Every structure is written in C-alpha cells, then in structure tokens.
Amino acid sequence: xxxxxxxxxxxxxxxxxxxxxxxxxxxxxxxxxxxxxxxxxxxxxxxxxxxxxxxxxxxxxxxxxxxxxxxxxxxxxxxxxxxxxxxxxxxxxxxxxxxxxxxxxxxxxxxxxxxxxxxxxxxxxxxxxxxxxxxxxxxxxxxxxxxxxxxxxxxxxxxxxxxxxxxxxxxxxxxxxxxxxxxxxxxxxxxxxxxxxxxxxxxxxxxxxxxxxxxxxxxxxxxxxxxxxxxxxxxxxxxxxxxxxxxxxxxxxxxxxxxxxxxxxxxxxxxxxxxxxxxxxxxxxxxxxxxxxxxxxxxxxxxxxxxxxxxxxxxxxxxxxxxxxxxxxxxxxxxxxxxxxxxxxxxxxxxxxxxxxxxxxxxxxxxxxxxxxxxxxxxxxxxxxxxxxxxxxxxxxxxxxxxxxxxxxxxxxxxxxxxxxxxxxxxxxxxxxxxxxxxxxxxxxxxx
Numbered sequence: 359x360x361x362x363x364x365x366x367x368x369x370x371x372x373x374x375x376x377x378x379x380x381x382x383x384x385x386x387x388x389x390x391x392x393x394x395x396x397x398x399x400x401x402x403x404x405x406x407x408x409x410x411x412x413x414x415x416x417x418x419x420x421x422x423x424x425x426x427x428x429x430x431x432x433x434x435x436x437x438x439x440x441x442x443x444x445x446x447x448x449x450x451x452x453x454x455x456x457x458x459x460x461x462x463x464x465x466x467x468x469x470x471x472x473x474x475x476x477x478x479x480x481x482x483x484x485x486x487x488x489x490x491x492x493x494x495x496x497x498x499x500x501x502x503x504x505x506x507x508x509x510x511x512x513x514x515x516x517x518x519x520x521x522x523x524x525x526x527x528x529x530x531x532x533x534x535x536x537x538x539x540x541x542x543x544x545x546x547x548x549x550x551x552x553x554x555x556x557x558x559x560x561x562x563x564x565x566x567x568x569x570x571x572x573x574x575x576x577x578x579x580x581x582x583x584x585x586x587x588x589x590x591x592x593x594x595x596x597x598x599x600x601x602x603x604x605x606x607x608x609x610x611x612x613x614x615x616x617x618x619x620x621x622x623x624x625x626x627x628x629x630x631x632x633x634x635x636x637x638x639x640x641x642x643x644x645x646x647x648x649x650x651x652x653x654x655x656x657x658x659x660x661x662x663x664x665x666x667x668x669x670x671x672x673x674x675x676x677x678x679x680x681x682x683x684x685x686x687x688x689x690x691x692x693x694x695x696x697x698x699x700x701x702x703x704x705x706x707x708x709x710x711x712x713x714x715x716x717x718x719x720x721x722x723x724x725x726x727x728x729x730x731x732x733x734x735x736x737x738x739x740x741x742x743x744x745x746x747x748x749x750x751x752x753x754x755x756x757x758x759x760x761x762x763x764x765x766x767x768x769x770x771x772x773x774x775x776x777x778x779x780x781x782x783x784x785x786x787x788x789x790x791x792x793x794x795x796x797x798x799x800x801x802x803x804x805x806x
Contacts, residue, residue, distance in 0.1 A: 381407045384436055390469050400425040401578035402554075407433055410552060415570035417562070418554040421579040421702065426554045427462045430522050435463070437519060437550075438495050440471045444513055446520045448498040449541065451528040453478040453649055454656070459524060460498045472496060477503045480649035487512055501529065501537035508544060515544040520552070526562055527555045527695065535565075542569045556702070557695045588685075588701050590732075591739035592715040592725060599745035600716050601629065604688060605636055606743025607714070608666065613684035615659070618668045619700050621689040629688060630668040640666035671696055679703075687715035690724050694731040714739060 378391050378399055391397075399407070402420035409416050410433035420426050430448075438445045448463075450456045460476045477486045477499035483506060490512050497504070497513075507513065515521075521542060523529065529538060542551070551570050553562060558577065566573050595603050604618065620626045623644040630642035641655045641664050659667050660679050671691070682704045691697050697715075704711030715736070717725050729735050 376404055382411045383432060386469050387432055387436060390466060402426055403429045405576045405578060409574050413550050415550060415573040416552045417558060417566055417573050417575045419558045419577040419579055421556055427459055430552050430554055431463050431466050434520055435467045435470055438472060443493060443517055445517060446496045447518055448522045448524060449501055450524045451532060456498055456500055474498055479503050501534045504541055505537050516547050518545040518549045520550045521545055522552045525555050526553045527557050530561060556698060588704055588711045588713050590713045590736050592717045592736045593739050593744045595716050595745060597718050601632055603745045608638055610743045615682045616666050616684040616686060617703055618666060618686045618688050620670060623670055626668045626670050638666055639664050640668055642668045644670040685713040690715050690717060690721055694728040697728050
C-alpha cells in the first residue's frame with residue numbers, strides 16, 4: 359500500500375532533477391527508499407521534508423493520495439533515536455488510517471531499530487498497556503484511545519520531540535477538537551508540531567497558533583483539491599428512486615471495484631442488505647462494526663473478493679486500494695470537503711477513475727458548494743440506468759395528468775368546507791373557526 363505515498367510523483371509537477379537525496383535524509387533512509395524503488399519525491403514531500411528535518415513547526419496541505427504520510431514519516435524516523443523512549447506521537451481520526459500510517463512507518467523504517475505502538479478503540483486496552491512497557495519510540499493512534507491511556511497514566515508526553523496530526527481537518531469535523539487540545543497540552547517539553555491534511559481552514563490555523571511557534575504553511579494543492587484524472591458527474595434522482603438507480607448503474611456499468619458512500623450507518627446497512635438481496639457481491643463498513651470485522655471486510659475488498667463496498671465516511675480517508683475504479687455518492691455530503699476525500703479514493707497511482715453523485719431536487723445548494731470548492735462544474739449524466747433523470751414525467755404523461763386535473767373539481771380543504779356552511783351556522787349564531795389538531799381532542803369547558 360505504500361506505493362501511493364511516493365510513486366504518485368508522476369502525477370505532480372515536481373522537477374525531475376530533485377531526488378530524495380537532495381532533501382537532507384540520511385543514508386539509511388535513502389537506502390530504504392532505494393530498495394523500495396522510490397526515487398522522485400512528490401510536491402508535498404519535496405516542500406515539507408526539509409523544514410520538518412530542521413525542526414520547524416509545519417502545516418502541510420496536499421490533495422488526497424499525494425504522499426502526505428511519507429512527507430512527515432521520513433523526517434520523524436530520522437529525528438527519533440532508537441532506545442530513547444517515547445519521542446513521537448501521530449494522531450489520526452480513524453482506526454483504518456491508524457493502521458495505514460503504522461504500515462507506512464514500518465516499511466519506511468525497515469532498516470531502523472525503532473518500535474511503533476498502534477492504539478485505537480475497539481481493541482483491548484490491556485493489550486496496549488502491555489506493549490507500552492516495551493519502551494516504544496513512536497505511538498500512532500486515535501484521540502479517544504490516547505485520552506484513555508493518559509487517564510490511566512500509562513505514559514506521559516514530556517519527552518515528546520514530535521507531534522503529528524494527520525488529516526487534522528477530519529479530526530475537527532468529527533468532534534475531536536477538545537481531545538486534541540487536551541493531548542497537545544500534555545507535551546510540555548520542547549517539541550515540534552506538524553499538521554497535514556487535504557484542506558486547511560481558519561479553524562485549523564487558529565488551533566495551530568495555540569500549539570505552534572511561527573509555523574511554516576505549505577500548500578501544494580490550492581487549485582487541485584481533487585485528482586485530475588477523476589471524471590466527476592451527477593445524476594438527478596428522486597430520493598425514492600436512488601436504490602433502483604444504483605442497481606441499474608452496477609448492473610450496466612459493471613465497475614471493477616466501487617465504493618458506495620452513504621451519510622449514515624443505518625443507510626449503509628439498508629443499502630448493503632438490498633444489494634445482497636439483488637445478487638450484488640458487496641459488504642458494508644461503518645462505525646458499528648468491531649475492528650476485527652472491519653479488517654476482514656477491507657481484506658476482502660483489497661483482494662477483490664467483493665465488488666462493492668458500502669461505506670460511511672469512515673472509509674473516505676485512510677483507504678489505499680489502488681484498483682478502485684468508481685465512487686458513488688449515494689448520499690451527497692453536507693460538507694463539500696468530505697466530497698473531496700470521497701472522490702480521492704479513486705484515480706490513484708496515475709489511474710483514471712469515475713465518481714457520480716446522486717442529487718435530489720432539494721440538494722442544489724450542496725451541489726453548488728461542491729462545485730465552488732473544487733472550481734469545477736459537474737456534468738449531469740444521462741444514462742438508461744438513471745431513474746427519472748429529469749425529475750419530470752414524459753410530455754404525454756404530463757398532458758394526460760393535466761387534463762385529468764382539469765376535469766376534476768379541486769378537493770375542498772377543511773377550512774373551505776367550513777366556509778360553505780357559514781349560512782346555516784349563522785342561523786344558529788355559531789361562527790366558524792379554523793380547527794387545530796388539538797381541537798379534535800379537546801373537550802368543552804364545563805360550566806358551573
């Protein structure tokens with residue numbers, strides 16, 4: 359999986375005469391990169407590594423799939439001393455991303471006698487406590503589990519030399535803001551802090567000002583938030599026709615590997631269940647699955663034992679499967695930056711990819727926000743598998759419906775029926791009043 363971190367340099371504009379040897383990396387790391395046949399750094403690696411090696415606080419922004427992990431992992435591996443105790447902390451938003459980062463660090467540091475500790479929710483905390491005693495130099499984990507271990511006084515961060523927040527914007531989105539502050543405040547000694555993400559906003563800069571010293575901001579993705587090779591379309595569809603449209607898409611397009619994104623766990627379960635009933639080889643992944651089951655699902659998907667993965671945004675980051683050919687936004691995200699990360703799951707390693715979003719009539723605002731963020735207008739896709747793609751009936755059906763409507767008198771409302779009875783009511787001295795829902799159940803006031 360580490361191929362995506364370095365070999366995507368072909369997709370960047372990095373000068374061909376700049377190699378990893380020009381960035382200040384030591385001979386041991388260069389030998390490892392040579393063994394892995396990585397020769398040319400990506401833009402974010404070329405810009406971030408020298409400053410990180412110099413001990414500067416850095417904020418790095420780069421689009422998904424351009425080697426952000428290696429950009430902070432290589433300097434971290436060079437600065438951390440074997441046998442020196444806990445010296446580096448890497449915070450990530452999800453378990454899947456924690457596993458991926460740990461894999462990259464282990465591969466890049468294969469020739470260095472460094473030990474990592476991977477901690478995240480869903481695993482036995484006793485297992486983490488036992489491994490902490492092994493004098494690990496690098497901890498990689500999610501904020502929730504790190505907080506649990508700090509409360510148990512399992513370790514302290516006084517000796518931390520480097521704190522890295524990977525996908526920091528996602529951590530803020532899912533409510534880790536207070537946990538992040540609590541964790542970073544534990545690093546009381548002199549240390550370096552690095553933020554990396556696909557998007558950087560004012561909230562992240564405010565957090566950086568609280569925990570960084572004159573940070574160096576690096577942005578290599580100002581106008582390229584999405585992968586250039588992804589064809590991005592949308593289809594107009596009513597909410598009740600989404601599943602039929604998805605089923606038609608899968609059967610007619612027959613994609614190699616596809617991720618279908620939903621906004622909720624309930625929707626993911628429902629869509630996956632209906633796809634299985636329709637004979638589609640698929641599995642679901644979301645926050646209600648325990649870690650062991652998540653890993654089994656991802657292993658099946660990577661091995662292409664399943665064709666369709668129905669996922670919440672749990673899988674929009676930290677998912678490196680090079681063969682993903684299609685992305686379907688079954689539910690359009692409310693936050694346009696999440697769209698960027700979803701689409702970034704395809705078109706990796708220079709491959710092409712396709713992303714289609716299902717847009718209902720009331721979601722025009724969300725579509726416009728996405729287009730403004732990516733500075734690109736999405737095309738409306740018209741295909742036989744799209745149900746009610748124009749959200750209007752054919753002309754003949756529309757005329758027939760209109761004629762039937764003209765032939766029938768309009769159905770009177772309860773208020774209009776009441777008004778028609780005014781004459782009779784007036785004879786009794788009772789005036790009509792609009793009825794509320796409560797008036798049906800409200801008894802008359804008793805007289806004494």
